[in-house]
Amino acid sequence: MSSEKRGITVKAQTCSMLYNHHGDDYLLHLVDSPGHVDFRAEVARSYVSCGGALLLVDASQGIQAQTVANFYLAFAQGLKLLPVINKVDLPHADPPRVLEQLKDTFELDPTTAVQVSAKTGLNVESLLPSIVDSVPAPVGDSNKPLRLYLVDSWYSSYKGVILLVRIFDGQIKAGDQIVSFATGMKYTVGEVGIMYPDQTPQRVLRAGQVGYVYFNPSMRKSQEAKIGDTYTKVGQQNQVEPLPGFEEPKPMVFVAAFPVDQSQFEHFEDSINQLLLNDRSVTIQKEASQALGAGFRLGFLGTLHCSVFEDRLRQEHGASLIITPPTVPFQILYRDGREVTITNPADFPDDDVARKNIAELREPLRPRHLHLPRRIPRQSHRALRSKPRRAEVSRVLHLDTGDPQIRTPTRPTRR
Numbered sequence: 001m002s003s004e005k006r007g008i009t010v011k012a013q014t015c016s017m018l019y020n021h022h023g024d025d026y027l028l029h030l031v032d033s034p035g036h037v038d039f040r041a042e043v044a045r046s047y048v049s050c051g052g053a054l055l056l057v058d059a060s061q062g063i064q065a066q067t068v069a070n071f072y073l074a075f076a077q078g079l080k081l082l083p084v085i086n087k088v089d090l091p092h093a094d095p096p097r098v099l100e101q102l103k104d105t106f107e108l109d110p111t112t113a114v115q116v117s118a119k120t121g122l123n124v125e126s127l128l129p130s131i132v133d134s135v136p137a138p139v140g141d142s143n144k145p146l147r148l149y150l151v152d153s154w155y156s157s158y159k160g161v162i163l164l165v166r167i168f169d170g171q172i173k174a175g176d177q178i179v180s181f182a183t184g185m186k187y188t189v190g191e192v193g194i195m196y197p198d199q200t201p202q203r204v205l206r207a208g209q210v211g212y213v214y215f216n217p218s219m220r221k222s223q224e225a226k227i228g229d230t231y232t233k234v235g236q237q238n239q240v241e242p243l244p245g246f247e248e249p250k251p252m253v254f255v256a257a258f259p260v261d262q263s264q265f266e267h268f269e270d271s272i273n274q275l276l277l278n279d280r281s282v283t284i285q286k287e288a289s290q291a292l293g294a295g296f297r298l299g300f301l302g303t304l305h306c307s308v309f310e311d312r313l314r315q316e317h318g319a320s321l322i323i324t325p326p327t328v329p330f331q332i333l334y335r336d337g338r339e340v341t342i343t344n345p346a347d348f349p350d351d352d353v354a355r356k357n358i359a360e361l362r363e364p365l366r367p368r369h370l371h372l373p374r375r376i377p378r379q380s381h382r383a384l385r386s387k388p389r390r391a392e393v394s395r396v397l398h399l400d401t402g403d404p405q406i407r408t409p410t411r412p413t414r415r
Contacts, residue, residue: 012046015197021132029210035066038302041249041281049151049166049210052080052135059085059093063101071106080135083108089117140207145236146170149243153225155277160218161225166210173204181242182229190216222277249281251299253306253326254343256287258295260320265294271317297344333360
């Protein structure tokens, strides 16, 4: 099932729009970002290009796990948060309970929340005025040396790699020569513009704006566009302090993928490489199996990320493939002090001599917060400690909900 049919966002989408408020025109930069934890890197990149975020909460379900994760991510980046309660038209919606949760859990003022129904359009018209009134305008000086931040990139067969950038200082236009702090490579700007909602060329991008840039001659390798990189004009490197970059996303789930028909291996490889052009969080290395032939070992951010990638291979590229169950990396600590990380089950030592030299076998643990209603019985807490789940409960906080903090294996813990 594709991500569209699942009703989930896997890739941040951005656009700009003009909005007139009280007689003044405002240029707004809007981003629809994923919510699932597997696509946390997409969310982090989106936040850097914005000054505020809408904290969207379902009026019938209340605060969910992804709400908590995205709140703390936005809060850490200093964004202005505007709570929005959606689906207030549903018969079982309970906005007062959700408002209380927002206050108790996030210390957000309930009076600032906007209650809407995206389905019926109820009160949707009040969203944009609330954004203009509450979210501060971006800061920056167009007269300073260029300081450009690479937020995202995608590949075009005609224009090469296109960069989505935020201008923190200075300005950029076609013909400018810019240089990357990360790679030291120099490029000549071919075109700049904004997503309005498609690529709309502009004469210049100034401090505070978010837009796209591509080069002439074009950037042909997507690996050159390092997300979180800072660019400036050639000759101004000593006048500009690079901005802090992103933490590279680390794959935590690995699978092996093989074409059903080995005669289709080249098509299979081309299909994977095309998807990698716009999803560089996937790692890839060639692998061979005596039973299945030549294939690839792929690393993903999570099981949902893996499932979406597999669906795209089948539906967009017509690939017929065999994919192994997801596994997580294991770390082997030998008695002589060596540490080896295993991502392929075939690499696990299977002879008696090697096993005797193993001092420890480690699997990755992930800290998690579970929000449970008070009506959930104590048996739920005991279930967290059960041996098949191998969870460590560190503490339990009682707000309006129970909030156990635990560490669990990154392998699926559901039964």
